Amino acid sequence: MNVSTINRQFILQSRPKGFIAPGDLKLVETPVPELQDGQVLAQVKYLSIDPTMRIWMAMDSYLPAVAIGEVMRGFGFAEIVESRHPEYKKGDHVTGLTGLQEYVVMSPNNGRPLFQKVPKIPFVSDTVFLGTLGVNGLTAFFGMEIAQPKKGETLVVSAAAGATGSIVGQIGKIHGCRVVGIAGTDEKCNWLTKDLGFDAAINYKHPDWKAKLAAAVPHGVDINFENVGGEVMNTVLGLMNLHGRVVLCGLISGYTKEDPGLASFGTLLVKRLRVEGFIVLDYASRFMEAGTQLGQWKMFGKIKDRETIVKGLEKAPDAINMLFTGANTGKLIVKI
């Protein structure tokens, strides 16, 4: 068997306060376990680095918090190296909750829908199944379904150069919306407008960004796809039109510090806004439908993506922190 008998894995040693500190995640070596019937052993090739990982480390949410001493939860792309399950064979590619480790024993029958076999597509990177055809694409797809975009409406998306936000904006363009992105560097803003076709992109680190945002939405905002929360969200809400929709996808500004809340809740009432929180896992029964559509859009160039790849499992904790400093553009991935 061409498999190492030693598995390197990150276990959660302490719950982070603010950014992830050295020692919150500890790299340990454990033996690769023996397979049982119905299980597969997979070698993790790529890890998807997502803001929600910071939540999993800290507290119970839509999933229970990772227990202290447990392997850190994470979504990954893996190749099967040994199988005792009739439907999976060595060499198959799968995605699922692999955890932050080199090898994982998975039980396909128990792990659905988060355990998925994925095809090998010529000229397409395997990592597409973590981003555009993975959690981010699905999140953008179902979030935009909640948003109910209509032609000519104005969509503002925050964290627009992130893996989800960049797809959200492109879906908005497919629906004929005016799309304005909010991001944290001029380079990201250029990518959004020059490469992805956003109508405007605002760098929220410029001192006059609020005036620029207001100028970029001359007819107000009909849809706010919110990934950030805090001051960014409060500013966009001030520009919303009557009967606007706020799709609450993430509140990343509150994950490493106290939740700033919503300054003026009364705005929701006076403007008759609909605010809806959602978690992509609730749409598991429709993943195939969404994946088919996203794949088509990607194939025809309607959705473009970019990746920031960090090499080495040991860099995973730093990679998670990169999300909160805005160091990545597009999908952030750790290559093991």
Place this chain on the structure above:
Amino acid sequence: MNVSTINRQFILQSRPKGFIAPGDLKLVETPVPELQDGQVLAQVKYLSIDPTMRIWMAMDSYLPAVAIGEVMRGFGFAEIVESRHPEYKKGDHVTGLTGLQEYVVMSPNNGRPLFQKVPKIPFVSDTVFLGTLGVNGLTAFFGMEIAQPKKGETLVVSAAAGATGSIVGQIGKIHGCRVVGIAGTDEKCNWLTKDLGFDAAINYKHPDWKAKLAAAVPHGVDINFENVGGEVMNTVLGLMNLHGRVVLCGLISGYTKEDPGLASFGTLLVKRLRVEGFIVLDYASRFMEAGTQLGQWKMFGKIKDRETIVKGLEKAPDAINMLFTGANTGKLIVKI
């Protein structure tokens, strides 16, 4: 003509800070104006006292703020005393934005849908057209449509002994929900459970009210019909079930002091809540449909109501303040 030539009216003299202070509204006497063709002169009999009046005095919202020096806006029930409109005659009853005054000149063709002719129904008080068959009933009806109640779900309504809240709870019972009201006195709570059929009612002025509320919703909260905001709302949100709905009807706790905002916006995301603000005026094209249903419910005793009547136009400013101290049970009305 059996009409006084002098009209007493409240004009807005200064915008209130906190409660309405003496002098914010000033009682003045002006001549009753001459009628033009297409107009009617109506004598105001009853004024509907609503929390939204405090907003109209202070700031632009879903309607522009009342201008300084202008007659204070208000919804009322009036009897036509002179008509130069072919469809209206002396003695007809109407409701509409009469303002806080004894006489009002109205232009039926311009005032729709807020100007409505109402029938005279034997054994039914005229004031029903301000409450159960007026703004409050309509607000409860369309708000509960947004809530999409299902049999067996749990509904929590705040300001439950108010004109809107009390109807909301009864509509919840019609839909087969478990209904829990939040109110500010034991007497109000008794009214809700003994007379209106609420399953439980919690007095939020008791020190242990949060524990009692939690005990009253053993299966969590599916619908929060929110009239109050602030600490009451934040407490209910903490008890919401996944995919719960928050109907944002009013935020009265924030009208006389600073908007306390929402403590944990992340709750909306993690619990996948839908929060929707609404204003009943948006449903004007369906007022007849709703009124017919509400009238039927009232006739068959499915909806009961109670009124608190304050006598004398000069008491109107104090009456508005009563809403914010919780001094009224059911519909608050000023009888002129």
